[in-house]
Amino acid sequence: AKKSGRGTINLFRPALQAAVANRLQLEEGLRNALGNGELQLRFQPQLGRSVGVIGAEVLLRWRHPELGYVSPVDFIPVAEETGGIHAIGTWVLTESCRHLSEWARQAVPFTGHLSINVSAWQFSRPDFVSQVFAALADYQVPPQRLMLELTESALLYDLQETIEKLRALRNHGVGIALDDFGTGYSSLAYLRDLPLDQLKIDKSFIAELSGEMEHPLVESIIDIGRNMGLVVVAEGVETGYHCQRLIELGCESFQGYLFARPLTEEDFRDWLEEEHS
Ligand code: C2E
Ligand code: CA
Ligand code: CA
Ligand code: CA
Numbered sequence: 001a002k003k004s005g006r007g008t009i010n011l012f013r014p015a016l017q018a019a020v021a022n023r024l025q026l027e028e029g030l031r032n033a034l035g036n037g038e039l040q041l042r043f044q045p046q047l048g049r050s051v052g053v054i055g056a057e058v059l060l061r062w063r064h065p066e067l068g069y070v071s072p073v074d075f076i077p078v079a080e081e082t083g084g085i086h087a088i089g090t091w092v093l094t095e096s097c098r099h100l101s102e103w104a105r106q107a108v109p110f111t112g113h114l115s116i117n118v119s120a121w122q123f124s125r126p127d128f129v130s131q132v133f134a135a136l137a138d139y140q141v142p143p144q145r146l147m148l149e150l151t152e153s154a155l156l157y158d159l160q161e162t163i164e165k166l167r168a169l170r171n172h173g174v175g176i177a178l179d180d181f182g183t184g185y186s187s188l189a190y191l192r193d194l195p196l197d198q199l200k201i202d203k204s205f206i207a208e209l210s211g212e213m214e215h216p217l218v219e220s221i222i223d224i225g226r227n228m229g230l231v232v233v234a235e236g237v238e239t240g241y242h243c244q245r246l247i248e249l250g251c252e253s254f255q256g257y258l259f260a261r262p263l264t265e266e267d268f269r270d271w272l273e274e275e276h277s
Helices: 008-033 072-082 085-103 128-138 159-172 189-193 203-207 216-227 240-248 265-276
Strands: 039-048 052-064 068-070 113-117 146-151 175-181 198-201 231-234
Touching: 008 052, 008 072, 039 085, 039 265, 052 072, 052 085, 052 265, 072 085, 085 113, 085 128, 085 146, 113 175, 128 146, 128 159, 159 175, 159 189, 198 203, 198 216, 203 216, 216 231
Parallel strands: 052 113, 113 146, 146 175, 175 198, 198 231
Antiparallel strands: 039 052, 052 068
């Protein structure tokens, strides 16, 4: 490449420009996404081995007017950096509570929990716990119906404060799941100190399950969770083989395309009715 007076950055300019433009477009779009009704929720069932549906995970979707569906993997980090995550997180929380209260009153009532993903930024707010309690109270939802999914990075930022918040939430009845377990870099020691209900095995581990091999890592994750009295949920269960192997390894709760994709409210209701009949 030719050397230009302004330095080597020129080499990357087209790619850089595209990335910056895209980033600006996401930032700009996100600012209006909530107000324009472009955010939607999907519900992905979670099943217990012998008990059927135990709950569902709430997953965000953004329908951008020009870009089409933007993945939460792409827009959540942007929302975290711009601070938009607070309004979005509050919306997910209140909408989930609204659905819980509505679905409890239907012909085939949904009595499981809804699990919502909570970003580290959201959790770190001093008023996070009172916000959760207020949303539950507003919709008269029993706290046991709500589960919060938190990642290690969210929990380990300030361990003492985290423990206090988790205790307050759990004393009230709200469930806590440790999300993406095994993908972080932290030691196991902190697990002992955290008041938790669920351990979620990340789908990257499940994708590697195969017939030829031993699976010491997945097996230890399941053992650790069970020994601590936690419900271990495998996410990304795509095949009957995954499920069978997980059962052999001692896992009892599952979520994945094998059972259902993340569903719209209408499809989720239909799915529940099918399961019920
Ligand atoms: P996550 O919490 O690890 O969620 C699980 C992801 O796995 C979801 O991706 C889900 O659609 C996908 N999945 C479920 N079953 C299968 C399967 O059998 N195979 C495969 N290949 N994938 C499966 P999704 O919906 O794209 O969400 C991606 C991430 O975005 C989530 O990862 C979560 O970290 C974040 N996210 C989603 N909704 C929210 C939200 O409301 N708030 C926050 N803060 N983050 C969210
Ligand atoms: Ca999750
Ligand atoms: Ca996650
Ligand atoms: Ca995951």
